[in-house]
Amino acid sequence: MLSKIGPSTDQLEITLIGPGYGECVVIHCEGEWIVIDSCRDARNKRPGACEYLTSINVDASAVKLVACTHWHDDHIGGLSEVFQTYKNAAFCLSGALKSAEFAKVAEIFRDWHLKQQLPISSGMDELTDILTSIRESGRRPSFAIANRQIWQSPSGASRLVALSPSDETTMQANAQFATLVPGLWTDQRRARDASPNHIAVAMHLVCGVHTVLLGSDLEEHGNPHTGWSAVVADSARPQSKASLYKVAHHGSETAEHPRIWADLLKDKPITVMSPFSKALNPLPTAEQRAVIKTRSARSFVSADLEARSIKRRGPLGRIVGQRNLRLAQPNLGWVRARTLAADPTAVWEVEYAGDAVEL
Amino acid sequence: MNELVTGTGPSLLRIAKFRHFEEATNLARRTALAATDTGPLAPRLHSFSSSADEAPGPSTFFSLNEFGPDASSFSRSVPATPLSSGGWSEKSFDAARGDSLQSGTATDLKNSVVESAARTSIRVVHHDSAPTFRPLEQWTGSVESVDREARTFVARVISSSQVRDEFADFTFDEVSDDDHELINEGSLFYWSVGYEIAASKQRSTVSTVRFRRVHVWKRPQIEKALIRAKSLTAWLLE
Numbered sequence: 001m002l003s004k005i006g007p008s009t010d011q012l013e014i015t016l017i018g019p020g021y022g023e024c025v026v027i028h029c030e031g032e033w034i035v036i037d038s039c040r041d042a043r044n045k046r047p048g049a050c051e052y053l054t055s056i057n058v059d060a061s062a063v064k065l066v067a068c069t070h071w072h073d074d075h076i077g078g079l080s081e082v083f084q085t086y087k088n089a090a091f092c093l094s095g096a097l098k099s100a101e102f103a104k105v106a107e108i109f110r111d112w113h114l115k116q117q118l119p120i121s122s123g124m125d126e127l128t129d130i131l132t133s134i135r136e137s138g139r140r141p142s143f144a145i146a147n148r149q150i151w152q153s154p155s156g157a158s159r160l161v162a163l164s165p166s167d168e169t170t171m172q173a174n175a176q177f178a179t180l181v182p183g184l185w186t187d188q189r190r191a192r193d194a195s196p197n198h199i200a201v202a203m204h205l206v207c208g209v210h211t212v213l214l215g216s217d218l219e220e221h222g223n224p225h226t227g228w229s230a231v232v233a234d235s236a237r238p239q240s241k242a243s244l245y246k247v248a249h250h251g252s253e254t255a256e257h258p259r260i261w262a263d264l265l266k267d268k269p270i271t272v273m274s275p276f277s278k279a280l281n282p283l284p285t286a287e288q289r290a291v292i293k294t295r296s297a298r299s300f301v302s303a304d305l306e307a308r309s310i311k312r313r314g315p316l317g318r319i320v321g322q323r324n325l326r327l328a329q330p331n332l333g334w335v336r337a338r339t340l341a342a343d344p345t346a347v348w349e350v351e352y353a354g355d356a357v358e359l
Numbered sequence: 360m361n362e363l364v365t366g367t368g369p370s371l372l373r374i375a376k377f378r379h380f381e382e383a384t385n386l387a388r389r390t391a392l393a394a395t396d397t398g399p400l401a402p403r404l405h406s407f408s409s410s411a412d413e414a415p416g417p418s419t420f421f422s423l424n425e426f427g428p429d430a431s432s433f434s435r436s437v438p439a440t441p442l443s444s445g446g447w448s449e450k451s452f453d454a455a456r457g458d459s460l461q462s463g464t465a466t467d468l469k470n471s472v473v474e475s476a477a478r479t480s481i482r483v484v485h486h487d488s489a490p491t492f493r494p495l496e497q498w499t500g501s502v503e504s505v506d507r508e509a510r511t512f513v514a515r516v517i518s519s520s521q522v523r524d525e526f527a528d529f530t531f532d533e534v535s536d537d538d539h540e541l542i543n544e545g546s547l548f549y550w551s552v553g554y555e556i557a558a559s560k561q562r563s564t565v566s567t568v569r570f571r572r573v574h575v576w577k578r579p580q581i582e583k584a585l586i587r588a589k590s591l592t593a594w595l596l597e
Contacts, residue, residue, distance in 0.1 A: 100592040103595060111583070131591070
């Protein structure tokens with residue numbers, strides 16, 4: 001675990017929490033806290049954000065915003081618990097979810113008959129739990145779309161602005177959600193993840209004189225109206241360049257766009273990313289690690305995926321050994337970067353713990 | 360349980376085991392040929408028995424000639440080539456005997472095997488109990504992604520004894536042919552690893568993947584959800 005001394009009020013802090021499968025970003029700026037996405041600590045099932053904020057004695061009322069960049073399993077583990085813990089926080093989710101088609105999918109999978117029988121979620125449980133909780137409390141969520149401000153500090157000097165989803169993405173998302181509505185007499189399977197991941201909310205944070213780019217899982221597939229192409233081409237987006245980049249989509253090739261590095265980032269930024277252990281070839285690949293490292297002053301991954309498996313011996317070990325069995329959520333890793341928000345000469349001080357590694 | 364055996368005492372070789380002697384169609388479709396002896400045959404036999412628990416697919420059938428000299432007498436009396444239909448048919452037994460088998464009844468089939476066995480010193484042994492399965496570990500799985508070209512899928516598996524989810528890679532060959540249509544993203548299955556213990560106490564390691572045939576979405580359920588969805592939509596858009 002990281003040292004348990006919280007940041008001073010004048011410090012900007014970005015903490016990336018991630019096991020091999022899951023991601024959460026915790027931000028401190030001008031005395032307020034923001035939690036973006038959520039993942040659980042596999043050992044005690046608690047949300048990583050709650051554990052971290054408790055460990056540095058952050059008062060729950062200081063958390064002002066909980067944001068969900070998209071609804072994939074690796075970004076929403078324990079999010080409803082985070083939202084329940086920080087009752088004063090506003091809740092923000094992707095504007096692409098503000099649709100009748102999404103509501104249909106959410107409500108249909110609420111009835112997934114295996115919900116109570118199996119230790120596997122329907123794929124929609126966390127999000128429907130949060131929406132139910134918000135509705136019952138009489139509050140309203142906010143919806144992030146490109147160039148919409150989703151948080152501002154009390155002084156007004158610092159702000160968090162969504163860079164996506166674009167209008168085109170929102171329209172495409174409706175069509176995508178329609179495909180997730182199951183047909184009559186089809187098998188009741190869990191809701192599958194929709195991809196490519198264009199509905200994800202990338203964010204631009206200005207805190208004092210520093211800028212941070214949070215890439216979420218936004219991808220790039222060559223359509224000028226969606227993904228990173230839409231972001232870099234948008235003249236209305238915030239123009240300051242970031243000195244710290246939470247690399248998009250676990251450092252995958254599909255999240256690469258040359259103009260991210262040219263137009264959105266300063267030369268040689270600090271880069272942090274969480275891995276993705278689910279794929280047959282986990283992300284980031286060795287090639288992408290090398291590319292990202294070359295472009296960065298320093299680069300960190302929140303969890304090292306090497307040899308993360310449960311040891312089994314005897315005949316059981318011999319049989320399951322052929323299956324490339326690997327922990328879905330290895331132990332948590334933390335990468336914490338701090339700098340003085342108002343000092344343009346201040347550099348990022350980076351600390352990491354748990355399974356996190358520097359490339 | 361019925362077994363074809365040859366030899367005696369410690370050198371006893373179990374060549375084939377049968378279930379459902381009573382029904383000719385079942386015998387033709389579902390009979391699993393297996394041998395569970397130890398010694399030089401063991402590795403091949405283990406790999407066979409790992410998927411022959413109930414209803415083996417075509418990939419689990421094999422040539423009895425592979426079992427070497429001890430099995431040759433059996434291979435002379437019963438065709439050793441697997442049938443593309445996935446099991447022994449009445450005709451295959453018929454051809455083995457060299458005479459006609461018209462009725463196709465269970466008794467005829469049973470008799471045909473016994474007669475063949477008698478000619479080649481192979482005996483039919485009847486056991487009262489089916490093999491038992493002793494699990495070492497069991498998982499519930501959910502298919503995360505499917506690569507149909509490579510005939511592989513990645514699944515999230517949750518063990519009955521571990522608290523932590525894992526990902527595992529499987530090939531289509533580990534799944535019975537009947538279940539291939541169920542290998543889709545979001546499908547659920549059970550994966551068990553353990554020992555199959557024959558009535559003779561012979562033990563072999565077994566790994567089985569069985570897809571769960573889940574409920575289907577029905578009209579009343581969807582209609583109720585859509586009514587709730589209207590309410591959620593109104594709230595989201597207000």
